[in-house]
Every structure is written in structure tokens, then in C-alpha cells.
Amino acid sequence: MREPLTRTIYDNYDLWDQYSEFAKETLAEYEEEPSEDSIWNVINDENSTNWEYEKERLEEFFDDGSTWILRGTNGRWNGTFEAGTIFTDFMDMYREATTDCDYVHLYDENGHFYIQCSHHDGTNYYEIKKLTDKGIEYLENWEENWDDKRSERYVHDQIMKKYSILPHFAHKVYGCPKVQWKKDVA
Structure with a gap:
């Protein structure tokens, strides 16, 4: 593989x-x-x-007026828990996602943008994607409908699956190929 x-x-x-x-x-x-x-x-x-x-x-890159989603897990002393947020300001999200973390690794794999960060209780793993126009509409419809029974987690899962796109940070910022495999650079 x-x-x-x-x-x-x-x-x-x-x-x-x-x-x-x-x-x-x-x-x-x-x-x-x-x-x-x-x-x-x-x-x-x-x-x-x-x-x-x-x-x-x-x-x-991230503070360009776009809406982004961060999804992943937080490692804590009492287990690993799902986590996520919608953001438009990178540093606000970054400070929240890396709270109490001493170590941070930000990286791109074939357009996927990942954050790994560790603290004394465990390690957090996240992925960031950009909401599409339909994703923003989907989110706004959910936020504005107080009778909506869907959970935030469900809505975030749907956004990650259907209503978001890969950022391709390394390609757009550093000119790396969109897709690159380890054996390609051996």
C-alpha cells in the first residue's frame, strides 16, 4: 500500500x-x-x-474569508474524545486546539492538513478542511433551526464527508505536488 x-x-x-x-x-x-x-x-x-x-x-492562507472545520480527537487523562469546531480565524482556532500542548506538528499529506499536538495527558489529532458554499448553507440551516434534532457532532461529520474540500496547503503555499507518495521521493 x-x-x-x-x-x-x-x-x-x-x-x-x-x-x-x-x-x-x-x-x-x-x-x-x-x-x-x-x-x-x-x-x-x-x-x-x-x-x-x-x-x-x-x-x-486560512484567514482569507473562508469558513473552515477542524475535526479530530483530544487525548485526555480519562480517555480519547471526539472534538471539532468551525472557524474563520486561524490563530483563535490554533490556540484553542493546542491549549496546554507543548509539542505541535502541522503537516500536509496529499492535500489533507493535519495537526498533532501533545500535552501531559495525551495527544490531540485533527484534520482541517474548507467548507464549500453548500457546506456553509448546511451549517447555517442547522444553526438557525432551533427545532433541529441533529447534534453538532452529526453536522460536523456531514460537513467533513460531504460539504468540505481539502485545503492543499503545501501545494498552494509551497508549490509541492498535490499528490506525492513516499516511494516517489526515495
Whole structure:
């Protein structure tokens, strides 16, 4: 079975592996044997710069006047629970979705946009899709009909299945192919 290529947008799960060589090379110009604190200072600065850059791209992409849905699961001390929300402001959604999370991985797989984030009680997994015009209409009809017996979860499930499209973030922002498999880049 073919596996999609994971195109990382932002990842702070293992900063040491990502940036320690860069930090050591940078510090070698100034210090013969850089301390671990010095290395971590460079790593944290580089991560912060990377996040600011990516955050700007994410806000430009998602805050375009579109309506989006985030669906997935929250891992908690007492189990894993379904979660979801509709949003139009990326950073508002991001802060809510990653509350108490120390580690975040944002990535694209063949147009699917995923968020994985971990905290002391577990890991949250989400997917984001863009609502179609029919999806917005479907949502508004449900929100405006107080007698509607459908649950929010049901409505969100229907939106994810029938009334939304893939964002294709890596393709649209970075020019990656829409579809890319691991063996294609071996």
C-alpha cells in the first residue's frame, strides 16, 4: 500500500534533532566548546523564528474569508474524545486546539492538513478542511433551526464527508505536488 509523503509545515517535537547541528556550527564561530545552554538558546531562537514565519503563512492562507472545520480527537487523562469546531480565524482556532500542548506538528499529506499536538495527558489529532458554499448553507440551516434534532457532532461529520474540500496547503503555499507518495521521493 502506498504511503503519502508527510510535508511538515511546523514541528517542535524534537528541536534538538532539528537544530542542534546548526546551533553548534553557529556557536563554533564564537565559542570553542559551546555550553548546552548556549546551544539551547540558539535552538529556541531558530524555532521561534521558524514559527513566526510559518504562522504568517498559515494566517495568510486560512484567514482569507473562508469558513473552515477542524475535526479530530483530544487525548485526555480519562480517555480519547471526539472534538471539532468551525472557524474563520486561524490563530483563535490554533490556540484553542493546542491549549496546554507543548509539542505541535502541522503537516500536509496529499492535500489533507493535519495537526498533532501533545500535552501531559495525551495527544490531540485533527484534520482541517474548507467548507464549500453548500457546506456553509448546511451549517447555517442547522444553526438557525432551533427545532433541529441533529447534534453538532452529526453536522460536523456531514460537513467533513460531504460539504468540505481539502485545503492543499503545501501545494498552494509551497508549490509541492498535490499528490506525492513516499516511494516517489526515495
